[in-house]
Amino acid sequence: MLLCHxxxxxxxxFKTNGHGNHTPNDFQELPSTESSVPAHPLGIKPLGNQxxxxxxxxxxxxxxLQPLPDEMLTQLFEFLDKRTLRLLGYTCRFLxxxxxxxxLWKSIFLESELAREPSFQWxxxxxxxxxxxxxxxxxxxxxxxxFSDVLHRPFVCSYISLRQFTSNIPPVNEINRFEDLSYEEFxxxxxxxPFILTKCIQAWPAYRTWSLDTLLKMxxxxxxxxxxxxWSFSTYYQYMFDNRDESPLYLFDKKFAEKMxxxxxxxxGMAYWKPDCFGPDLFEILGAxxxxxxxxxxxxxxxxxxxxxxxxxxxxWNAVLQGAKYWIMFPPSASVPGVYVSKDNSExxxxxxxxxxxxxxxxxxxxxxxxxxxxxxxxEILHVPSGWWHLVVNLESGIALTQNFVPKxxxxxxxxxxxxxxxxxSGFEKDVTDPCGLFIDRLxxxxxxxxEDGLKQLAAKQTQKKRRWDDAVGYNDTEDQPQKKxxxxxxxxxLGDEEGDEEDEMI
Ligand SMILES: O=C(O)CCC(=O)C(=O)O
Ligand SMILES: [Fe+2]
Numbered sequence: 493m494l495l496c497h498x499x500x501x502x503x504x505x506f507k508t509n510g511h512g513n514h515t516p517n518d519f520q521e522l523p524s525t526e527s528s529v530p531a532h533p534l535g536i537k538p539l540g541n542q543x544x545x546x547x548x549x550x551x552x553x554x555x556x557l558q559p560l561p562d563e564m565l566t567q568l569f570e571f572l573d574k575r576t577l578r579l580l581g582y583t584c585r586f587l588x589x590x591x592x593x594x595x596l597w598k599s600i601f602l603e604s605e606l607a608r609e610p611s612f613q614w615x616x617x618x619x620x621x622x623x624x625x626x627x628x629x630x631x632x633x634x635x636x637x638x639f640s641d642v643l644h645r646p647f648v649c650s651y652i653s654l655r656q657f658t659s660n661i662p663p664v665n666e667i668n669r670f671e672d673l674s675y676e677e678f679x680x681x682x683x684x685x686p687f688i689l690t691k692c693i694q695a696w697p698a699y700r701t702w703s704l705d706t707l708l709k710m711x712x713x714x715x716x717x718x719x720x721x722x723w724s725f726s727t728y729y730q731y732m733f734d735n736r737d738e739s740p741l742y743l744f745d746k747k748f749a750e751k752m753x754x755x756x757x758x759x760x761g762m763a764y765w766k767p768d769c770f771g772p773d774l775f776e777i778l779g780a781x782x783x784x785x786x787x788x789x790x791x792x793x794x795x796x797x798x799x800x801x802x803x804x805x806x807x808x809w810n811a812v813l814q815g816a817k818y819w820i821m822f823p824p825s826a827s828v829p830g831v832y833v834s835k836d837n838s839e840x841x842x843x844x845x846x847x848x849x850x851x852x853x854x855x856x857x858x859x860x861x862x863x864x865x866x867x868x869x870x871x872e873i874l875h876v877p878s879g880w881w882h883l884v885v886n887l888e889s890g891i892a893l894t895q896n897f898v899p900k901x902x903x904x905x906x907x908x909x910x911x912x913x914x915x916x917x918s919g920f921e922k923d924v925t926d927p928c929g930l931f932i933d934r935l936x937x938x939x940x941x942x943x944e945d946g947l948k949q950l951a952a953k954q955t956q957k958k959r960r961w962d963d964a965v966g967y968n969d970t971e972d973q974p975q976k977k978x979x980x981x982x983x984x985x986x987l988g989d990e991e992g993d994e995e996d997e998m999i
Pocket of ligand 2: 800
């Protein structure tokens, strides 16, 4: 959650005059951002509204807590147990508004015994579920004199209309769409670009027969992973259609095939198979040692994935079986507004929820020339090239299948990632202590020519990078400077990525 926001009213906003100052004539109707947002059920208002209020502000009853800002109160209340939080909420209106905040109750739920139960009665909110209250039994106190962005903002975020961000995609940003592609076309032209295929997965039995309702019938008691919890499908289904979380829990399960007892691959009785156009997947040679690579994804509208790059410099495809997903993507070297990457590239800080990012940064991001956007609908599949940033949001409740893979054309990206960023390599079982060595050994056995090519490409990139660096620091033309050797097929040359590679920075 963002803690500090512009002080905005529900239906009106000040526009700055270009120098950050508000001008009286700029008092305007907000066109769409919040028009889909109903009034808060308890009457809580954005902080800015206190300046138009003549009555007694509920904050005045806070006593010794009064000097503390809302952000700090929330942090303080995170230490309370469920009984104390509940009782504190009954001491005054302002504290009631704080103490019923469902973010606090979600944390209490996740730390409680209930979080380990695969099946229980979801009551429509984390608070009601923890306290075992039915909807009717929940206290409702009028908080119309409580003004707080900290409390109001998550509510706005859970109601924003996504359409305002996903419609009117500028034509230059549109992700290319094809019915299908041949492997040659993919390898020649498209392995480093996103695209959507509209007629590629229609024959999958999974596409023809899976829906949220059929999954509920067939797998109601099967336990799936949804972020921090393992819930039966029927529990997740209840939650999914009856929550107002700003960032709903997302079912993201890598063991789904085993759990659902389905087979993947071409042939009779198979649920789905990987599309031909992506060609051979080089990580298949890792066999049982291959890192996690396929997931079943289920989520309600508003759920999704905040900005990230896929693991180990792999590419991916993401097939929508039900629903629709909005994708916004940037190439590996882009600086994505609102996404902060640590100096060594090991950490991505995207502290904003999807809704917050859309509200704060979408308009700016959309103007960047590298920006690509598109909607992948049921029956369509999207290609995520190695290293591309992406944020994804579900526009409807739905089901997707995703798989990460290594196409031949990205072998050098993966080799370089495994070699240069061992601390960022993920998804391998603990007993695989040297993923890079393992991949090289297997390539030597099964694709020696490709390994040679991959290492050549890597060396060429390294030389290019070093040349750019030497040019930048004026290091190139002195003959007596020691040069690091960066050619040949040894995998040991260790220029590393200290200077920050533009092409292949992976997270
Ligand atoms: O469907 C989604 O939310 C996107 C998933 C994704 O980005 C991923 O699997 O890496
Ligand atoms: Fe991803």
